[in-house]
Each structure stands twice: as structure tokens, then as C-alpha cells.
Amino acid sequence: MAPHIVVVGGGFAGFHAARRLVRMSRGRARITLLNPTDYFLYLPLLPEVAAGVLEPRRVTVSLPASLPGVQVVLGEAEHVDPERAEVRYHDADGRVERLGYDRVVLAAGSVNKLLPIPGLAEHAHGFRGVPEALYLRDHLIRQVELAAAADDPQERAARLTFVVVGAGYTGTEVAAHCQLAVSDLLSHQPALAGAQVRWLLLDTAPRVLPELSPRLSRTADRVLRERGVEVLTGCSVAEALADRVRLTDGRVLPTRTLIWCVGVRPDPLVEDLGLRTERGRLVVDEYLTVPGYPDVFACGDAAAVPDLTRPGMLTPMTAQHAVRQGVLAAHNVAASFGIGRRKRYKHRDLGFLVDLGGADAAADPLRVPLSGLPAKVVTRAYHLISLPGNRTRVLADWALDAVSGRPAVGLGLVPGADVPLDAATPEQVSVPS
Known part of the structure; x- marks a missing residue:
């Protein structure tokens, strides 16, 4: 048998x-x-x-x-x-x-990976599956729209403050891509012309992308700071509330957005x-x-x-x-069961790729350091090769994004209650085409 x-x-x-x-x-x-x-x-x-x-x-x-x-x-x-x-x-x-x-x-x-931080499970959202990505997209659109309608300057500032915890691979890419997405959303809101938008990327580590090479770390750090992202190293969240977070350095940030990318x-x-x-x-x-x-x-x-x-x-x-x-x-x-001989696992890292949105990326394929457009080309080529399907559709979406704006429509498919930080899994929602 x-x-x-x-x-x-x-x-x-x-x-x-x-x-x-x-x-x-x-x-x-x-x-x-x-x-x-x-x-x-x-x-x-x-x-x-x-x-x-x-x-x-x-x-x-x-x-x-x-x-x-x-x-x-x-x-x-x-x-x-x-x-x-x-x-x-x-x-x-x-x-x-x-x-x-x-x-x-x-x-x-x-x-x-959860930490025993008061209010974290109730008010933060992770980033491990399609439901969380869909929720975050809708949430960003909603915060910009609510900020445009707000009469209270403090409420507006809180809705335009976005906090990402964890400056590893995921957190860095989420902050980089979503910062550009919010900038695009603001272009559709004349009421927010000149409004200050704050993006903060926090990590207890001494630098961005601590698991990668210092060169990649410096490239990502520079790109983020040039876009106005506040990179706070040696710092994290001490307490999370519905309308603010308290940092480990004592500062209190009014915000309605806390994205948890600390690790797995x-x-x-x-x-x-x-x-x-x-x-x-x-x-x-x-x-x-x-x-x-x-x-x-x-x-x-x-x-x-x-x-x-x-x-x-x-x-x-x-x-x-x-x-x-x-x-x-x-x-x-x-x-x-008799097909071939078993082998030991031995593999050296071939380098890492970090997509920072727009024309920016950082990469070191085969330990050759790259940044900017060359790194972007290598990064996207690698993803296309690694993706086991949908390559033509991905290419089409990339092409459309390069020549046209992104839809600024929140579909409301995934309520926040459906993607709790401690239990969010990809099967909780049907994915639209």
C-alpha cells in the first residue's frame, strides 16, 4: 500500500x-x-x-x-x-x-508574538494575513476621511498619527508602504492641505532592521527619515489605549492607529x-x-x-x-520509503531584500549591496520568480500603480473585531477579487 x-x-x-x-x-x-x-x-x-x-x-x-x-x-x-x-x-x-x-x-x-503590555491585545492589530492587510487598508482610509471631517484639531492630529511597533522586516516595509499610501490619500482631501501627518516606527533594538546587515539598515533608515517617518530606536509601547499610546520613554502619543509587527x-x-x-x-x-x-x-x-x-x-x-x-x-x-538518499540541511543566506515602496528598496543579493532603483528591480524580480502563481496579474497591478492613482475606497469587509491581535488568521474572511 x-x-x-x-x-x-x-x-x-x-x-x-x-x-x-x-x-x-x-x-x-x-x-x-x-x-x-x-x-x-x-x-x-x-x-x-x-x-x-x-x-x-x-x-x-x-x-x-x-x-x-x-x-x-x-x-x-x-x-x-x-x-x-x-x-x-x-x-x-x-x-x-x-x-x-x-x-x-x-x-x-x-x-x-504578544508581550504583556496593558491594552495591547485590545487596541493593536497585527500583520500576518490577508484579513489584517485588508483591515489596515480600510483603517488608513477611514482615519484620513475622519480627520478631514474633524473640527477638533486634537482629534485630527490623533487620526493622522500612525504608530508601527517593530522595525524588523515586516514593520519596516509596512511603515514604508503605508506612509506613501496615506500621502496619496491626502491628495484627495483638500481639507487636509498642509496638515501634519506623523508616522512613527518604534523598536527596542538600536537600529532599523537589526537582523540584517548595517548597510541595509542605514539605507532603510535614511529613506524612512527622508519621508518624514520618525524612527525611534531603544523605545517601545508601555501601554495602549483606544485614543493614545504611552511609550517606554514616558511620552504619550494621541493616535487611533497601532500596528504590531514585533515578531512571531x-x-x-x-x-x-x-x-x-x-x-x-x-x-x-x-x-x-x-x-x-x-x-x-x-x-x-x-x-x-x-x-x-x-x-x-x-x-x-x-x-x-x-x-x-x-x-x-x-x-x-x-x-x-526508498526514493533517493536523505540529506542534511545546510544553507547559507543568499542575501535579503527590503521593498520600501515607490522606487526605493534595499538589497544585498549574494552580498552585493544595492539601493534605490537597482535594488527595486532586483527585489521585484525576485518576488516574481518566487511567487508560485499570479505573476502576470502582479505585473499588471504594478504597472497600473506606476501610471495611475490607487483606489481610495474603504470596503469595510473586515471589522477590527474580526482581526484581534492574539487570534487573527487568514481564514476569517473571504477575499474579494
């Missing part, structure tokens, strides 16, 4: 694991992908959805269409039992179901396993196998993968590693 392989999670690691398994097994295995949505989300382009550059369907790639030969099961994994070789999950209707397996690949990904933590499924973890991630060996469980593989943000290029360290939680780990996990799963 053909072995049954269950891949838990359809993000970068899970998607590429399932795709490679189909190609390698050639019908010799039955492959099931368990995921809350029927699409793969290309997260790096999500800030462009919030900014109105891309339509939301552009960054979502159909799993059934792009993974022929894989059975896609819609559901949220609740528990994996290695002893019974079983995955328990809630299906799309909320019913508890089970999947038996011969091999399982755990690629559940990550969720927003492994999906709670990892902790529920009861297996050994490191920094919250499931411990695996260099073959991406869980010690003591040769039929259990893990990759991506959920796995503590040893970095063989830096002894004693773990590979960082990046899409670049998740893709390659997913491919290698598939290779080693296939090797476990």
Missing part, C-alpha cells in the same frame, strides 16, 4: 514540501496537505496589499490548482499524536476530524506536542527529523533546525530557509 504523507501547514515550508513530494513520489505515495485556507499566502507582498498597490488575490495562490496530485484538506490542526500516528483537526465547519499518517511533515508556521512565535501546535523544544521551536536533527520519531519531520518557523554553517546556532525564521527546508524535508521523506 502506498504510504500516506500528511503535511501540516500550507505556508512556505509546507507548500514547497508538498509540491516536491508530488514530483518525487510519482504516484508511489498518497499526499495530504492540511491547511486552514485553500491558498498559499505570499507574505512578502502583503504590505503592498495594505498600501493598495496589489489586489489581495494577487498574493494568494490556489493550493488545489498549484498542487495537482495533493489532497487539500481545509482544517486547523489541533493536536498531533506521534504514538498513534494521527493528526486531530477542526474542519471548515468546526467538526473534530482525524487524519492517520505514515509520515508527517510539521510546517505549521508562526503566529503573532511558533504556532501553538508545537507546544501542544509535548516534545522537546528550543526557543519555542520543535527540536529536529540536521535531517529535519524529530529525535526518537523517524516518521515525524518538521521545517520552517515551527522547527529548531541546527545551522550547520554556524555551529551551535539555529537557522533564522525566514521564508528563504522555510522554502529550502520544505524541499529538503520532502526529499528526506521520500528517502524514508
Whole structure:
């Protein structure tokens, strides 16, 4: 009987694991992908959805269409039992179901990382999925429109103050893209001519993009400051309220917008396993196998993968590693039932790309530092190559954005209550075309 392989999670690691398994097994295995949505989300382009550059369907790639030969099961994994070789999950209707397996690949990904800050969960919004991007787009439009209608100068100032917490990859791109989006929105509001708009990017780290090279950090910092973004390092939020935030340096900022991009933590499924973890991630060996469980593989943000290029360290939680780990996990799963030989995971970072909106970007492909238009060209080319679908539509949206304005219409599809910081997931809303 053909072995049954269950891949838990359809993000970068899970998607590429399932795709490679189909190609390698050639019908010799039955492959099931368990995921809350029927699409793969290309997260790096999500800030462009919030900014109105891309339509939301552009960054979502159909799993059934792009993974022929894989059975896609819609559901949220609740528990994996290695002893019974079983995955328990809630299906799309909320019913508890089970999947038996011969091999399982755990690629559940990550969720927003919360900190015990008063008012944070109630008044901040994260940025991990399409619903949050759609909500943020509507929210920015709404704040500009309400500011234009406000008679109270203090209310107007608060509505035109936007606070992004976390100057890592996501927070920096969100601040950069959304600052340009708000500038475009202001051009449709004569009542706000000359109004002061404040964007603040906060991080406790000493510099923007602390995980990347100092050169990329300096480029991003310069671009943001030239646009008027206030970059506050060594600083964060101490308390969040509905109409203001208090910073750790004691300052109080009246604002109606708090965007939380501090970081991520492994999906709670990892902790529920009861297996050994490191920094919250499931411990695996260099073959991406869980010690003591040769039929259990893990990759991506959920796995503590040893970095063989830096002894004693773990590979960082990046899409670049998740893709390659997913491919290698598939290779080693296939090797476990006689197709090829298993390999160790060893990969050096090939550089990073940061899209700063407009004609600005920062990149160091193969450690060659780039900025401005050359970096923008490389960044967009990389995303087009990496995107497993919708390339023509993405190109069309980019072209339209270059020659015409962005629609300044809030559709109100995602109320704030539907994207709480501690539980927002991409399956909570239907995505419009």
C-alpha cells in the first residue's frame, strides 16, 4: 500500500514540501496537505496589499490548482499524536476530524508574538494575513476621511498619527508602504492641505532592521527619515489605549492607529506536542527529523533546525530557509520509503531584500549591496520568480500603480473585531477579487 504523507501547514515550508513530494513520489505515495485556507499566502507582498498597490488575490495562490496530485484538506490542526500516528483537526465547519499518517511533515508556521503590555491585545492589530492587510487598508482610509471631517484639531492630529511597533522586516516595509499610501490619500482631501501627518516606527533594538546587515539598515533608515517617518530606536509601547499610546520613554502619543509587527512565535501546535523544544521551536536533527520519531519531520518557523554553517546556532525564521527546508524535508521523506538518499540541511543566506515602496528598496543579493532603483528591480524580480502563481496579474497591478492613482475606497469587509491581535488568521474572511 502506498504510504500516506500528511503535511501540516500550507505556508512556505509546507507548500514547497508538498509540491516536491508530488514530483518525487510519482504516484508511489498518497499526499495530504492540511491547511486552514485553500491558498498559499505570499507574505512578502502583503504590505503592498495594505498600501493598495496589489489586489489581495494577487498574493494568494490556489493550493488545489498549484498542487495537482495533493489532497487539500481545509482544517486547523489541533493536536498531533506521534504514538498513534494521527493528526486531530477542526474542519471548515468546526467538526473534530482525524487524519492517520505514515509520515508527517510539521510546517505549521508562526503566529503573532504578544508581550504583556496593558491594552495591547485590545487596541493593536497585527500583520500576518490577508484579513489584517485588508483591515489596515480600510483603517488608513477611514482615519484620513475622519480627520478631514474633524473640527477638533486634537482629534485630527490623533487620526493622522500612525504608530508601527517593530522595525524588523515586516514593520519596516509596512511603515514604508503605508506612509506613501496615506500621502496619496491626502491628495484627495483638500481639507487636509498642509496638515501634519506623523508616522512613527518604534523598536527596542538600536537600529532599523537589526537582523540584517548595517548597510541595509542605514539605507532603510535614511529613506524612512527622508519621508518624514520618525524612527525611534531603544523605545517601545508601555501601554495602549483606544485614543493614545504611552511609550517606554514616558511620552504619550494621541493616535487611533497601532500596528504590531514585533515578531512571531511558533504556532501553538508545537507546544501542544509535548516534545522537546528550543526557543519555542520543535527540536529536529540536521535531517529535519524529530529525535526518537523517524516518521515525524518538521521545517520552517515551527522547527529548531541546527545551522550547520554556524555551529551551535539555529537557522533564522525566514521564508528563504522555510522554502529550502520544505524541499529538503520532502526529499528526506521520500528517502524514508526508498526514493533517493536523505540529506542534511545546510544553507547559507543568499542575501535579503527590503521593498520600501515607490522606487526605493534595499538589497544585498549574494552580498552585493544595492539601493534605490537597482535594488527595486532586483527585489521585484525576485518576488516574481518566487511567487508560485499570479505573476502576470502582479505585473499588471504594478504597472497600473506606476501610471495611475490607487483606489481610495474603504470596503469595510473586515471589522477590527474580526482581526484581534492574539487570534487573527487568514481564514476569517473571504477575499474579494
